[in-house]
Amino acid sequence: MKVLITGGAGFIGLHLVEKLIKEQKDVVIVDNLTSGIKKRIPKSAAFYEADIEDSTIENIFAIEKPDYVVHLAAQVSVQVSMKNPLADCLANIAGTINLLQNCVKYNVKKFIFASSAAVYGEPAYLPIDENHPQQPISFYSLSKLTSEQYIKLYAKHFGLNHSILRFANVYGPGQNTHGEAGVISIFLNSIFQENAPIIYGGEQTRDFVFVKDVADGIYSALHYGKNHTYNLSTNTETKINQLLASMLKMVNSNLTPLIKPQRDGDIRQSRLDNTKAISELHWMPRYSLDRGMQETIDSYQQELIEARSKKNGDD
Numbered sequence: 001m002k003v004l005i006t007g008g009a010g011f012i013g014l015h016l017v018e019k020l021i022k023e024q025k026d027v028v029i030v031d032n033l034t035s036g037i038k039k040r041i042p043k044s045a046a047f048y049e050a051d052i053e054d055s056t057i058e059n060i061f062a063i064e065k066p067d068y069v070v071h072l073a074a075q076v077s078v079q080v081s082m083k084n085p086l087a088d089c090l091a092n093i094a095g096t097i098n099l100l101q102n103c104v105k106y107n108v109k110k111f112i113f114a115s116s117a118a119v120y121g122e123p124a125y126l127p128i129d130e131n132h133p134q135q136p137i138s139f140y141s142l143s144k145l146t147s148e149q150y151i152k153l154y155a156k157h158f159g160l161n162h163s164i165l166r167f168a169n170v171y172g173p174g175q176n177t178h179g180e181a182g183v184i185s186i187f188l189n190s191i192f193q194e195n196a197p198i199i200y201g202g203e204q205t206r207d208f209v210f211v212k213d214v215a216d217g218i219y220s221a222l223h224y225g226k227n228h229t230y231n232l233s234t235n236t237e238t239k240i241n242q243l244l245a246s247m248l249k250m251v252n253s254n255l256t257p258l259i260k261p262q263r264d265g266d267i268r269q270s271r272l273d274n275t276k277a278i279s280e281l282h283w284m285p286r287y288s289l290d291r292g293m294q295e296t297i298d299s300y301q302q303e304l305i306e307a308r309s310k311k312n313g314d315d
Contacts, residue, residue, distance in 0.1 A: 001025045001026065001067050001068065001222075002025070002026040002027075002028065002064065002065070002066045002067050002068070003020055003025055003026065003027055003028070003066060003067065003068045003069070003070060003222070004028040004029075004030065004060070004061075004064060004066035004068070004069045004070070005017060005020075005027065005028070005029055005030070005069075005070045005072060006030045006031070006052050006069070006070070006071050006072055006073035006095075006099065007030075007031055007036065007071075007072035007073030007074065007114075008027070008028075008029030008030065008031055008036070008041070008045070008047075008072065009029055009031035009033060009036025009037055009038060009040065009041050009047070010031065010035055010036045010037075010072060010073070011035075011170075011172075011174050011175045011176065011211065012072055012114070012170060012211055012214055012215065012218075013029070013031070013036070013072045014037070014040055014041075014174060015172070015174070015211045015212055015214070015215040016070065016072070016215045016218055016219070017029065017041070017042060017045055018042070018215070019212075019215045019216065019219050020219070021042055021044055021045065023219070026046075027042075027044070027045040027046070028045070028046045028047075028048070028060070028064045028066055029041060029045050029046065029047045029048070030048050030050055030052065030057070030060060030073070031047070031048075031049065031050075031073065032049060032050060032051045032052075032073070033049055035176060037174075040174075046064065048060050051091075051095070052071075052073050052091070052095035052096075052098060052099055053090055053091065053094045053095040053098050054098075057098055057099065057102055058102055058105075061102040061103075061105070061106045062106070065106055066106075066108060067108065067109050067110075068108065068109055068110050068111075068112070068222055069099060069103055069108050069110075069111050069112065070112040070114075070218055070222075071096065071099055071111065071112065071113050071114060072114045073091075073095065074091065074092050074095075074114070074144075075087065075088045075091035075092055075140070075143075076140070077140065078118070078138045078140045078141075078265075080140075081138055081139035081140035081143065082138060082139060082140075085139040088139050088140060088143050089139075089143055091143075092140070092143035092144065092146075092147060093143050093146050093147055093150070096113070096147040096150060096151070097150055099111070100150060100151065100154045100160065103154075103160055104154065104158045104160055108160070109161060110161045110162060110163070110222065111151065111154075111160055111161070111162040111163075112162070112163050112165065112218060112221050112222065113147065113148065113151055113162065113163070113164045113165065114165055114167060114218075115144050115145075115147070115148055115164050115165060115166045115167070115229075116140075116141065116144050116166060116167055117166055117167065117168050117169070117207070117231070117233070117270055117272055118136065118137075118138065118140060118141035118144060119134045119136055119141050119144050119145040119148070119166065120132050120133070120134055120135065120166075121133075121134070121135035121136055121137045121141070121267070122135065122137065122267050122268070123267065123269055123270065123271075126237070126269060126271045127235055127271045127272060127273035128231070128270070128271065128272050128273060129231070129273040129275070129276070130166070130228075130229045130230065130231060130273075130276055137265055137267075138265065148164050148229070151164060152227075155227050161226055161227060162226075162227055163221040163225045163226070163227075163228060163229075163230065163281075164228070164229040164230070165217065165218065165221060165229075165230055165231075165232050165277075166229065166230070166231050166232065166272070167209065167214060167232050167233075168206070168207035168208065168209045168231070168232065168233035168234065168270070168272045169183070169206045169207060169208045169209065169270070170208075170209055170210075170211050170214050171183075171184040171185070171208055171209075171210065171211065171292065171293075171296060172210050172211030172212060172292060172295070172296050172299075173211070173295065173296055173299035173300070174211070174299070175211070175296075183206070183240065183243075184208070184243070184247070184293065184296060187243075187244055187247055188247070188296070188297065188300050190255075191247065191248065191251055191253050191255060192251075192300065192301075192304060194255065195255075196255055196256060196257060196258045197244055197248075197255065197257050197258070198257070198258045198260055199240060199241055199244060199257045199258070199259050199260065200260050200261065200262050200263045200266065201240070201260075201261065201262030201263075201266065202239065202240050202241035202244075202257075202259060203239060203240075203241065203268075204239070204240050204262065204266060204267070204268055204269065204270075205237040205238060205239050205240070205268070205269045205270060205271065206237070206238060206240065206243075206270050207233045207234055207235070207236060207237065207238070207270050207271045207272050208234065208236075208238055208243070208289055208292070209232060209233050209234050209285060210285070210286075210287035210291075210292035210295075212286075212287065212292075213232070213234075213285040213286055213287055213292075214232055216283060216286070217230075217232040217277060217281060217283045218232075220277075220281040220282055220283040221281055224280060224281045224282055225280050225281050228276075228280065230274075230276055230277040230280070230281060231272040231273060231274050231276065231277060232272075232274065232277055232283075233271070233272035233273075233274045233285075234274065234285050234289070235271060235272060235273055235274045235275075236271065236289070237269065237270070237271045238289060241257070243289075244257055246289075246290065246293065247293060247297070250293060250294060250297055251297060
């Protein structure tokens with residue numbers, strides 16, 4: 001089995017690559033390294049530095065002839081999408097179409113698409129199942145939903161087998177402080193720099209899912225599910241202020257958060273129903289939030305130690 005992963009040098013991508021290599025699968029990574037980290041790419045994986053909307057993508061398909069494609073690459077910042085909708089469209093919609101064209105041309109067995117809870121907009125009910133109305137409130141979420149619709153039409157007209165995975169708020173080791181769902185990383189960054197963490201509102205709830213559980217869910221989607229959409233989540237609501245309180249306790253910090261008004265466009269509640277993924281993908285999240293946060297904190301602390309050691313060695 002050969003799996004091509006777009007965005008494979010990024011946060012979720014690197015965890016998926018690790019999982020696939022452990023399962024002895026052939027891995028091909030396509031990443032433009034905008035946020036990906038080249039030095040973390042395993043030597044056993046083939047790597048191409050490229051934009052997914054570029055014509056060179058066809059050359060990669062022609063050379064590698066992947067059996068499966070996992071599409072993780074994306075412009076993931078809501079703020080960037082609002083400032084530059086065209087750039088967001090080119091990366092997220094045109095890039096997806098380019099991949100779909102090549103999947104059809106080179107007879108890819110299955111296309112896995114990383115979508116987002118953002119496509120649902122403000123919840124009409126909780127938990128949010130896959131049939132919940134989709135009402136994007138940003139150009140980012142609109143580009144994700146539009147890509148989903150293109151995938152479904154490619155399935156209808158060209159027989160492309162696919163699974164669409166709508167992620168809840170993914171967190172874990174290796175996440176940066178940018179993009180769609182980096183609140184845990186943002187808090188950690190503030191805490192370890194001994195700056196007061198900023199909370200916008202605080203009563204909002206989110207469904208946090210650990211990155212290794214997400215990698216497991218993607219892996220399951222390679223083997224199960226056909227032409228369906230699935231939520232990958234924990235089906236659990238956590239208040240942002242409670243999340244931060246738990247993190248401060250875990251690292252024995254006495255920092256006092258700085259509370260600011262909730263930002264415009266920030267939804268109040270989010271909790272995704274994962275029943276369908278559990279049933280049809282034979283997948284189950286294994287990490288509680290406390291366990292996942294502890295592993296994330298341990299990884300962050302280790303990175304700080306290594307960075308300080310390297311700096312002292314350079315001095």
